[in-house]
Amino acid sequence: MPLKEACGVVGIYSPEQVSYDLFTALRVLQHRGQESAGISVFDGTIKTYKDMGLVTEVFREKTLEKLKGNIGIGHVRYSTEGASVQRNAQPIETSTTIGKLALGHNGELVNAGTLREKYKEKGWGFFSNTDSEIIIRILAKELHEGRKPVSAIKSTMREISGSYSLVLLINNRLFGIRDPLGIKPLAIGKKGDKYIIASESVVFDALDAEMLRDVRPGEIVEIGENGMRSYSIPTPEHPAHCFFEWVYFARSDSVIDSVLSYDVRKKIGNILAKEHPVDADLVVPVPDSGRSYAIGYCEASGIGYGEGLIKNRYVERTFIMPKQIMREYNVSVKLNPIKSMVRGKRIVLVDDSIVRGTTMRKIVSILRKAGAKEVHVRIGCPKIIAPCYFGIDMKTRAQLIASDKSVEEIKESIGADSLGYVSIEGLVDAIGKDRKDLCLGCITGEYPIKVEGEKLRGQEVLDRYID
Ligand code: SF4
Structure with missing residues (x-):
């Protein structure tokens, strides 16, 4: 997010x-x-x-x-x-x-x-x-x-x-x-x-x-x-092909390299429900990024869907916040819970990814304050453990909560009752392409192009081309 x-x-x-x-x-x-x-x-x-x-x-x-x-x-x-x-x-x-x-x-x-x-x-x-x-x-x-x-x-x-x-x-x-x-x-x-x-x-x-x-x-x-x-x-x-396009960057209605993003996201939701089932009352997406995943999770788990968080559509851009107190309020300005929907419920909270963990921590806390009994977080992208060198704003391992923390530690850090990421196999299955045809650098630490100090994925070195 x-x-x-x-x-x-x-x-x-x-x-x-x-x-x-x-x-x-x-x-x-x-x-x-x-x-x-x-x-x-x-x-x-x-x-x-x-x-x-x-x-x-x-x-x-x-x-x-x-x-x-x-x-x-x-x-x-x-x-x-x-x-x-x-x-x-x-x-x-x-x-x-x-x-x-x-x-x-x-x-x-x-x-x-x-x-x-x-x-x-x-x-x-x-x-x-x-x-x-x-x-x-x-x-x-x-x-x-x-x-x-x-x-x-x-x-x-x-x-x-x-x-x-x-x-x-x-x-x-x-x-x-x-x-x-x-x-x-x-x-x-x-x-x-x-x-x-x-x-x-x-x-x-x-x-x-x-x-x-x-x-x-x-x-x-x-x-x-x-x-x-x-x-x-x-x-x-x-x-x-950057897998992140299907799970995060591209719009759900975009077809990328012959695959519709929405289909990938919904299928990941299905897979998440099978890989990380939980007894719960309601599946709530983080709007808008978690919606297609949540629909897939509901479909496979049989748990009901609820828009328990409402997004303020007019806060699309994060301006520079001069004061800490304004930064603190930023997530609450963007997202507001429907208290009557979440109160007393065991919630499955679904989103596309966790990068730094700060936003997810705040969202879990918003749901708890609104009276949710349990908050189980399910994530449509495997743990992001390594930087991206190909144009995405994830430059250092220090930015990434999963680079040095276990799932259990991240769960504690965001304050959730349980946490489940889709597996790399599940992700590749949902995209429907050969694993070798995807860049999975930020979730495997192995890159398709030689990057100083990083592992090259198992294929030919892509240094130069001969015409
Ligand atoms: S490392 Fe590869 S998969 Fe990850 S964001 Fe960058 S290009 Fe996409």
Whole structure:
């Protein structure tokens, strides 16, 4: 519940002006990043407008009207690498000898530090501290050296390592690019002659378009007048789709790599009921994150469902709280119990994950104060024991309550009567993919890409690709 998503990206090619569609798409992707929003369009040259704030705060009708052009990209950002300041907002633009580029990036490079040092030694200055600037600058160099766009993109992909789903404009050419492991989601949709590339399929629903397919790991998709063209670089035998997208980041109604998030969450709820049964009177979800899991838990356990906690819909953003007392009240402002529903009951409280444990502790205490007799916590994501190096806001083991605590100790810490996490096997079963095709780094401590000081999962080293 307390984690922040990384970013959302969208690119649209249309016979009509695209700024309004991009605006709608970014609103749909708002859950992936609430710090800044931006749009770049090609209108003879690339024009970009971006600022800090929610999509509806950044864009007014006047601004959208001025962003003419029938090809463009958009981005919403939450900073995981690089500070939350305007100069780090995206899309990021640069000029080259062949024209302008604009890039929107979701993900994180594991070799950003090395690349930054390498190019600083060559005399480059960087104007932001984002990984995205590294990508666009290397790409610009490749183009400057005379490579054609697709070859320059391939060459850039061979130099960068990590997670990246990109939308890119090279003048009036639109590209969608996914890293060779397909860690972050990216999909393609179509409505008539309009093509859309987006982080999540819900964008296609909002724009009344059909989902065509996911961008494949290591694929470069180009959209233009003549439709869609596909290129690719060699990829390892197994992808490493981030399992967290299905259980936490993506909206429940998003289809990611052919799997609907809602189905995964409900099935995990079924599995949780079998793996961690308990005698109880009522299953209560933490709204909204625990709802699909709770429905699944009810289905398999036969225990009744109750919306015992009500969410205040108008406190979506956690602002900086200057005083401790205000921070303390934060969860109670967001969630309020229906006392008559929980009083005297044995509650199964269901949520998607526990990261630091602080929010769950407060929710358990809210239910107890409301008179719950027992509170049994069930969690739809296995214990998060290790950091994420691929763009999620879990950077150190110290942030993670499960990194050095047993289930029993966590149960004590959050004040629950019992605590059950879904097993890794149960999670993989619910997603329905081969375990080898998933990144499970933060729950196993074994990563699909070499990270200094961490274990590599049992597959080929993903250092470089040979074209
Ligand atoms: S480490 Fe965890 S959060 Fe990060 S990409 Fe892998 S599965 Fe996703």
